[in-house]
Each structure stands twice: as structure tokens, then as C-alpha cells.
Amino acid sequence: MTDLAIVGMGMLTGTQAGRSMRSILAEASRLAIEDAGIDRSQVTAAVEVRSAAGRGGRAGSSDAFPRLLGLPVDFYQPIGRGGTGGAFAVAIAGMLIDRGIANYVVIAGGSLDYSESKRAKSSSGAKGTVRIEPEGYWGRPFGDLRAVSHHSFFASRHMHEYGTTSRHLGLIATQLRDWALLNPQARYYGRPLTLEQYEAEDYLVYPYRRDDVCVMTDGAVAMVVTGADRARDSEHPVSVRGIGFGEAMAQLWWEKRNYTSLAVQNAKQQAFGQAGITLDDIDCVQFYDCFTGEVLLQLEDYGWAGKGEGGAFLESTRIGPGGTLPVNTGGGLMSAYHFGDLTGFSEALLQLRGQATGRQLENCGTALVTGHGGEVLNPGMCSAHSTVVLSTE
Amino acid sequence: MTVPTPNIDNDNRAFWEGVDEGKFLLARCGVCGSWYWPISYCRQAHPAAPFMGDLSWVEGSGRGAVFAFNVHHVALEGWLADRIPYVNAIIELDEGPMFGTNVVDCPTGEVRVGMPVRIVIRDVDGVKLPLAVPAPAGA
Ligand SMILES: [Zn+2]
Numbered sequence: 001m002t003d004l005a006i007v008g009m010g011m012l013t014g015t016q017a018g019r020s021m022r023s024i025l026a027e028a029s030r031l032a033i034e035d036a037g038i039d040r041s042q043v044t045a046a047v048e049v050r051s052a053a054g055r056g057g058r059a060g061s062s063d064a065f066p067r068l069l070g071l072p073v074d075f076y077q078p079i080g081r082g083g084t085g086g087a088f089a090v091a092i093a094g095m096l097i098d099r100g101i102a103n104y105v106v107i108a109g110g111s112l113d114y115s116e117s118k119r120a121k122s123s124s125g126a127k128g129t130v131r132i133e134p135e136g137y138w139g140r141p142f143g144d145l146r147a148v149s150h151h152s153f154f155a156s157r158h159m160h161e162y163g164t165t166s167r168h169l170g171l172i173a174t175q176l177r178d179w180a181l182l183n184p185q186a187r188y189y190g191r192p193l194t195l196e197q198y199e200a201e202d203y204l205v206y207p208y209r210r211d212d213v214c215v216m217t218d219g220a221v222a223m224v225v226t227g228a229d230r231a232r233d234s235e236h237p238v239s240v241r242g243i244g245f246g247e248a249m250a251q252l253w254w255e256k257r258n259y260t261s262l263a264v265q266n267a268k269q270q271a272f273g274q275a276g277i278t279l280d281d282i283d284c285v286q287f288y289d290c291f292t293g294e295v296l297l298q299l300e301d302y303g304w305a306g307k308g309e310g311g312a313f314l315e316s317t318r319i320g321p322g323g324t325l326p327v328n329t330g331g332g333l334m335s336a337y338h339f340g341d342l343t344g345f346s347e348a349l350l351q352l353r354g355q356a357t358g359r360q361l362e363n364c365g366t367a368l369v370t371g372h373g374g375e376v377l378n379p380g381m382c383s384a385h386s387t388v389v390l391s392t393e
Numbered sequence: 394m395t396v397p398t399p400n401i402d403n404d405n406r407a408f409w410e411g412v413d414e415g416k417f418l419l420a421r422c423g424v425c426g427s428w429y430w431p432i433s434y435c436r437q438a439h440p441a442a443p444f445m446g447d448l449s450w451v452e453g454s455g456r457g458a459v460f461a462f463n464v465h466h467v468a469l470e471g472w473l474a475d476r477i478p479y480v481n482a483i484i485e486l487d488e489g490p491m492f493g494t495n496v497v498d499c500p501t502g503e504v505r506v507g508m509p510v511r512i513v514i515r516d517v518d519g520v521k522l523p524l525a526v527p528a529p530a531g532a
Contacts, residue, residue: 140397141520142495144481146469157461160506206464259461
């Protein structure tokens with residue numbers, strides 16, 4: 001099995017109003033390919049990470065970003081099941097490289113949620129809630145129709161079982177905001193959030209307030225993956241040390257722990273095993289943080305805190321700037337930007353390459369990037385988890 | 394705007410037909426009697442069972458308790474404007490499965506995890522829905 005490396009990255013942030021998804025993916029890919037120091041003609045495979053792929057029959061759309069950019073691809077597939085697609089795309093790249101199908105694979109994902117929601121003039125305008133879920137889930141007549149409608153069950157159950165409080169969730173929201181204050185590209189740059197402000201906010205969907213919910217932004221990220229042999233010539237290669245996946249779907253609705261824990265165990269074991277690392281080796285953590293509850297659960301499920309002790313852990317350990325466990329150092333999905341499944345990768349790459357201007361960690365050698373998602377409404381709920389370990393060596 | 398209708402497909406049509414007749418149906422294994430919702434192959438994996446593992450739709454007790462809940466304070470779509478605040482909950486049914494619905498007939502501030510409920514079929518603006526109402530123990 002070939003060792004993999006990420007050798008290029010391109011990012012577009014801020015409003016992309018008036019642009020198509022395929023054009024922002026093409027542009028991010030162009031930047032990533034230039035960053036990798038290679039020619040477009042060398043990129044012969046492309047993976048598009050979508051929030052949901054393939055709806056509407058055999059073809060999801062009439063055009064594709066590799067055609068727009070003129071990539072001579074032998075392979076192009078959109079993938080998507082919400083949340084874990086970044087890890088899956090890297091795994092696909094590994095297979096293509098292993099079999100000699102491609103030497104360089106570009107992976108791209110993005111979002112136009114911000115500008116499209118402005119255009120749709122959605123009724124509520126509530127942060128993170130305007131995204132239109134697919135029609136037809138059976139939860140709709142019950143008013144269960146956005147991610148926040150059911151993700152809040154995680155927090156509700158955790159609060160009941162373990163005495164977790166709103167203040168604990170606020171410790172997450174405010175510390176991720178503190179990171180965003182150091183990132184000029186973040187949605188909430190320049191807009192501090194104190195614990196007092198958080199606790200004074202109205203509930204959106206109790207127990208979640210507006211700042212328990214991720215941002216809705218435009219933007220795109222692309223990265224170029226290649227084999228370790230080719231990566232040696234690149235300017236700032238980042239090694240893919242481990243990839244893992246976990247799934248709770250077979251237990252959903254019988255195994256009742258899945259409302260207080262995520263399918264981390266197997267994903268972590270696979271990825272950490274491949275990498276030969278333990279928690280102590282991780283210098284920065286990029287959790288998939290669609291809601292504050294997901295951060296809390298992952299702090300426990302990865303083992304930084306015992307099960308049910310995430311709240312107490314947050315009282316004693318800082319995850320914000322200057323803290324001992326730096327989590328989502330760009331501000332994350334909560335306060336920076338939502339590039340579909342690739343936000344964590346973008347920040348991990350910046351930190352490992354020493355390019356996280358204004359928030360660069362000292363001696364950042366190994367990063368954890370997680371994904372969380374899956375089917376999103378009743379009865380299945382976000383049963384998937386992914387773990388990726390990246391490092392500078 | 395009216396209440397959206399449930400998405401009815403080949404796996405849950407019998408459930409919703411039951412709701413229309415005022416019944417709260419669960420899938421039951423014909424081999425061992427285990428209860429499921431939504432429809433699922435029996436987790437006992439009985440060998441040589443017929444298609445879909447010999448499941449049939451049988452009326453459940455409708456009894457259970459709130460497992461987790463939330464309170465929607467914002468109308469996420471226009472038709473919910475006169476419904477907020479409303480409670481969405483996961484109900485742990487006495488038979489074992491979990492079932493997601495609204496808790497009604499109860500002030501939103503009084504809903505608690507562990508609260509006993511029973512499922513009733515109500516007409517909500519022309520759509521029959523299985524909803525949870527408080528059910529004091531023994532009632
Ligand atoms: Zn059975």
C-alpha cells in the first residue's frame with residue numbers, strides 16, 4: 001500500500017454570490033494544483049465531496065468542475081453522505097494511486113449556502129437553519145426539518161444522563177469563537193462571544209441557542225493527493241498517516257447509547273493503529289463541529305475526557321487559543337466556514353504547513369481531522385464517523 | 394401553508410395506512426416476537442426466514458417514555474409559525490424501539506426525559522399523525 005501525501009491546497013472564502021458550485025470547485029482546484037507545483041495535465045482523477053450525491057436519478061447535474069477546468073481525468077465521481085466525505089475521498093485517492101490509475105488526485109468540496117439562502121429569502125434567517133433538507137423525510141409533518149431539529153437530541157440526552165449544562169456547551173461555542181477572532185477569513189472574525197452573551201441568548205431549538213449551531217457560508221476547498229514517492233519533491237508535503245471509519249447504523253434505535261456517543265471507537269482504532277500514535281501525539285484537533293454537542297461527544301469518545309465527563313473537562317482544560325488542547329483552530333464550522341466535509345482538512349493543512357497566520361501553533365507536527373454525518377432525519381441520525389491522522393513527516 | 398404530508402414509501406406504507414385507521418403499528422418478528430420500528434430485519438438473524446425476515450405489522454401498546462427532547466422556539470418554515478413553541482421528542486417505546494414525534498397536551502416547559510407518554514392518533518390540519526401525550530403511570 002502506497003503511503004499518501006497531500007501536496008497542494010486551494011481555498012476560497014467569503015461570499016461567492018453569482019458563482020456556480022462547479023466554478024468555485026474548479027477555482028479551488030486550480031489554486032490547489034498550482035500550490036502543489038504541478039501541471040493541470042498531471043491530474044487524472046477528481047473526487048467531488050458533496051453534502052448528498054446522486055439525487056435525482058443517474059446523473060446529479062449536467063456539468064462537472066473537472067470539465068470546466070480542463071482536467072484530463074480518467075476518473076471523476078461526486079460522493080456524499082454528509083460529514084465524512086473528506087476521509088472517504090482520501091481513501092478513494094489511495095486506491096486510485098495504489099492501482100496506478102492516477103498519480104495525482106484532486107479532491108474538492110464547497111458550499112454556496114450563504115448566498116443561496118440570501119437569494120431564497122428564507123423566512124427565519126436563523127443562523128445555520130436555512131439550509132434546505134431534501135424533501136420527503138417522514139419527520140417533516142412533525143416540524144423535524146433541519147439538522148438542529150434532531151441534532152439537539154444528542155445534547156438533550158447527554159444533559160439528562162450526565163448533568164451536562166448549557167454553560168458547558170457555551171465553553172465550546174465561545175472558545176471556538178476565540179479562534180475565529182484570530183482568523184480574518186472566518187465568518188465571525190471581529191465578533192467576540194463571551195459566556196455571558198452566550199447564556200443570555202434565546203433558544204433556537206432548546207437546548208441549543210443560535211451559537212450552538214454551525215455557520216452558513218460560501219466557499220470551497222480543494223486538495224491534491226499523491227503517493228509519498230512523488231511528494232518528496234513538493235514544497236510542503238503533509239503525510240496521510242491513518243484513515244478510519246465507524247458506523248452506528250445497525251444499532252440505531254435499539255442501542256440507545258448512540259445519543260450520547262458517536263461511532264468513534266472503530267474509526268479511531270483503525271486510523272491511530274495505522275499511524276502508530278496515541279492521543280498524546282496529537283498537536284491539533286480538527287473536529288467536525290456541526291453543533292457544540294458533537295465537540296463535547298468527541299472529546300469523550302476519543303478519550304480526552306471520560307464518558308459523561310466532557311463538561312468537567314471543559315471547566316479545567318482550555319480548547320481555545322493558548323489552551324493545552326487546541327481544537328478547531330480556525331474557528332471550525334461553528335465560527336469560521338462550512339466547506340461541506342473539508343473544513344477540518346483545510347485548517348489541519350494550514351497548521352501543519354506553518355501557514356495558519358495569526359493562530360499558528362508552535363511545533364504542530366500531527367493533526368487529527370474528524371468527520372461526522374450520515375442520514376440526517378428520523379429514523380437514522382448521523383451514524384457515520386471518520387478519523388484521519390495527518391502529519392508533517 | 395398546510396402541514397406537509399409524511400413521505401410514504403414501500404417500507405412504511407402499512408404504518409401510515411394503520412395511522413389512517415387510528416392504529417399505531419410496529420413491525421414484529423414472526424419467529425421470535427421481537428418488535429421493530431422502523432421496519433428492520435430481526436437482529437436475531439434467524440436462518441432461512443422468508444423475505445424481510447418474516448416481519449408483520451402488529452398494533453403496539455403505544456406506551457413509552459420520553460428519551461430525549463427539544464423545544465423549537467423558531468418556525469423553521471412558514472407553516473410552523475402558529476405552532477411554536479413545540480416539542481420534538483424521541484420516545485422509547487415499551488416494546489423497545491424508539492419513535493420520533495411531537496409531545497402535545499403538555500406545556501413545553503414541563504416536558505422531561507423519562508416522562509411517561511402514550512401515542513394517540515390525531516388529525517392535524519387534515520393529516521393524521523401519531524403524537525405523544527403525557528400518560529401518568531397506570532393511566
Ligand atoms: Zn426474531
